[in-house]
Amino acid sequence: MKIDCKHVWDHISDYIDGDVEPMLRAEIDRHLEHCEICSAVMDSTRNVVVLMADERIFEIPRGYSERLHERLQEVLNEPRV
C-alpha cells in the first residue's frame, strides 16, 4: 500500500495521539521520510497541540481560587438539610 499526501493529512490527529494501526503508521512514517510538506504539516500540527496544552495560554484571574474557597466555605457552614 502506498499512500498519498491527502491520505496522510486525514490521519494527522490520530497519528499524533498514537491511535493508528501499526501497518498504517509504518506507511505514514515511510511517506514522511521523503515528503517534506507532510513532515512540516505533521511537525507544525504536533507543535500546535503541545503549545495548546500549556497552562499559560489561559490566565486565571488573580484571587479566583481564594474567592472560590471562601464562597464554598459559606456553603459548607450551612447546616445539612
Added chain:
Amino acid sequence: MTPQPSMSAEATAQIIAKILAGEKHLFHDLIRPLERAVFVMLFSLLRNETDAEDAAQEAFIKVYRNLHNFRGDAKFSTWVISIARNEGLGLLRKRSSRPEEPLEPDLDGEAPKGDFTPAMLTDWREVPLEALERKELRECLCRAILNLPPIYRDVVQLRDIDEMDVQETADVLGITAGSVKVRLHRARTMLQKELVPLLKSFATPKRGLFGRRV
C-alpha cells in the same frame, strides 16, 4: 493541564465518603485539582472572566450539594466538568441580550462545510514552550481556540487543554468516541492552518552555516 493529576479513583472515593460522613472541610481538597480546568472550560464557553468565575462557584456548589449522587461509574473529574459545562450552557441560554452562539448541526457524517486542509509548508521550525512567556503568542493561541466553531472548540477544550481521554470527552459532550476523533482532527487542522503563518515568527531561529543564526 490534567484535571486530577494525583488522586486515584479510590482516594477520591474515600474523600467523598468522609465528606458525606461530616468531614466537610475535605471538600476544598477534593476540588482543588479541578478548579483551573473548570474555570478555563467556562471561560471558553462564556468568554467573560467574571461570568466564568461566578459560574465556576455555582458549579462547585452544585457539585457539593449533589455529592451523594456521585456513583463512581464515571471519573469524578468527568462528572465535575459535566456539571460545570451544564452550568455554563444554562447561563448561555439565559443571556437574552447576547444570544447564544447557534448550536451547529452534527456535521460529522456529512461532507464538511469548512476547509479542513492544513496549511502547506516545506519546513517547520519548532516553537518552543519557552516562547509562551511572550504575551503576543499566548493571545494568539487563546484567540484561535476561542474563535473555533463551538463543536470544535469543545473537543479541543476537553482533549487538548484539559487532557481528557477520548471516552471521557465523549461522555461529557454526549457524543460518540468516533465523533470526538473526527471533530478533534478538524479542529487541529483548522488551528494548524490559522496559527502556522502566525507562529513562524516565534519559532526557534535556524542555525545557518558555521552556527550562525539566519
